[in-house]
Amino acid sequence: MKIYDLTDLAFRNLRESLLRNSLTTLGISVGVASLVAMLSLGIGLQQLAAKRLQKSGLFDTVVVTSRRDLRSFSREQEMSGPAPAESPSLDETERQRIEQVPNVVEAFPDIRFITELRYEGKPHLTMVAGLPSSAKNNDAFDGMQGSFFSSDTTPEVIIQKSFAEELLGRRRKPGSEEVNVAEVAKPLLGKELVMRYAERIASPTSEAKDHAELQNPIESAVAYSVISHEQTLKIVGVSDLDPDSMRGAARARVFLPLKLAQNLHVMQPSDLRDTTRGFKSNPTYATLSVRVKSPRFVPEVEGAIKKMGFNTFSITDATRSLRQFFAVLDLFLGIFGSLALAVASIGIVNTLVMAILERRREIGIMKALGASDIEVKKLFFAEAGAMGVMGGAVGVTLGWLIGRAINLGTNVYLKRQSFPPAEIWFVPWWLVVGAIGFAIVVSLLSGLYPASRAARLDPVQALRYE
């Protein structure tokens, strides 16, 4: 029998027992709907988390620290690599070496310090970070008001929106509507801030001893002074960056041009540690941010840097475990969602077995007219498949609606709890296709037994059946 005829006969047969077949199809729909709703929520949550990570712009960045810090990013790193005391310092020479690693775009020190900034005479304490000029192209600064630094050394700052609000004396309740960045930027752009910081100046004695370091490290112990300074800075930009995002540098609320931050020689925590190792004119860094050409090169670059004896950390690592978590979550949601479909499949078996009993004589007639066992089997298969297609299509729609409803309900709840709204539900095209496909497969499997039972019917017996 041709496919067209098979489909035509299948749908005709389904129409005959409309109520029963509709109820069976509805059963499949509910199964598919629960599957789609569950998975769309799982996927939605995963996307929500991934979007947050992506917004941070750190997917193509490897964070490098010295093993001498005694704070590795994982137990595995702690166990492997050279002993901390024998590992290299993260200094300018090493920075340049790292920059030579293939697929590395740039390696810049992560300079950050907590300091006091005065605006209109009022002090504000916050984290300040150096920002390389390459950050200008980072999509994290897409919504920025004003402009990026005019050069890498000019005394200018870009401030984060929430800090701008603080400078203006505004306080926002958690969960309340976000303030428009343009609104807070307007009164602040072009204004000046005064930054107080502690400058580290090497004392002349230590420099004199530098040459004797190899002979007697203790004698070459470092001496330096810490002097308080002030620097006037012009506000050139207000960024829309989310301070809660995982972006390392973004945790700071005030950004300086990187070169300027370096030239200020602000006292860093790593300076204190390195005093025991003797002073070097070469500056050392607590952390380096290494930007890689593309996120796919991150593992390769990380490996190369680890071989140089440093600890590394990248967001890809974090997303890997996140992906793993969501894979498990989706699996469980899928299993729970499929349970309803499993129940629905029993409905299909029941409906088709009933149909065989009712249409026993008809099957006999068809066989007498020349229908083969395979054709009878195909006909029942087609009926099961048709129920699967319809149940799948209706189920996806139903699941989509349930997902939307849950999303809506969650957002209402979030709003009541003073949280910002979030899209926790997403239906990708592959879920639509997959769910319908799964419904068809389950339906066909359910049709397997009834179809072969119908095919096995003895035509003489079937024709006698009243």
Add this chain to the structure above:
Amino acid sequence: MTNVPDASRRNDAVAIQTENVCRHYQMGETLIRAVDGVSLTIKKGQFVALLGTSGSGKSSLLNLVAGLDRPTSGSVVVNGSDLAKFSREELAKYRLRTVGMVFQSFNLIPRMTLVENVELPMRFAEVDRKKREGLALKALERVGLSARLQHRPMELSGGEQQRAALARALINQPQLLLADEPTGNLDSRTGTEIMNFIREFNEALGMTVVMVTHERALAEGYAKRMLFLADGKLVDDQSDFSGAAEVVEEGRA
């Protein structure tokens, strides 16, 4: 698979040949000998009536010839091919291409219109949709049902239903027309009408007809040969009907 039309060309004269064919059923501890060692030969184009009382095995023999059932032993050779050696698939193809069947209870599919019922065997034969609609209309026209094309079987009289069943049986141009009590559910006038159609197909198309009936008068009126069955055995074979009736009656008693 055995090629049935080729086989028919090889053996033109004989359409059906059974050799000591048996069909036995086990019912609990009792063995039912529905067909018990029947050997017969039916020539191509013959109109044969199978007569016998109820339970004599005539329908069982017809089912064996129709390929709906398999013999317990012996052989059923149609157009030179032994049906006992056919696989289930081959038997289905044989029923589709070689046999047309008419039943006492018409056996039209109730939810299909007459056209759809007549088209059904052509669906199995994978005849093109446009072509089969024309053929179905023509077949129904031939049995005088062109005004009833879109009617469902329940909306028709018994005679009309049997005419539609005849149109369906002939749609794939079979070589054998097997009729199982075709007038059993019809009044005598309508029965005659149906029998006239069957005779017409036998004479005009040269189709071999095997008809099961228990009405001797009907068989005498239309068939050219009468085979009498009793307890699954062939008890008489008459081609010359004059004076033979008494013999059969005695045999039955």
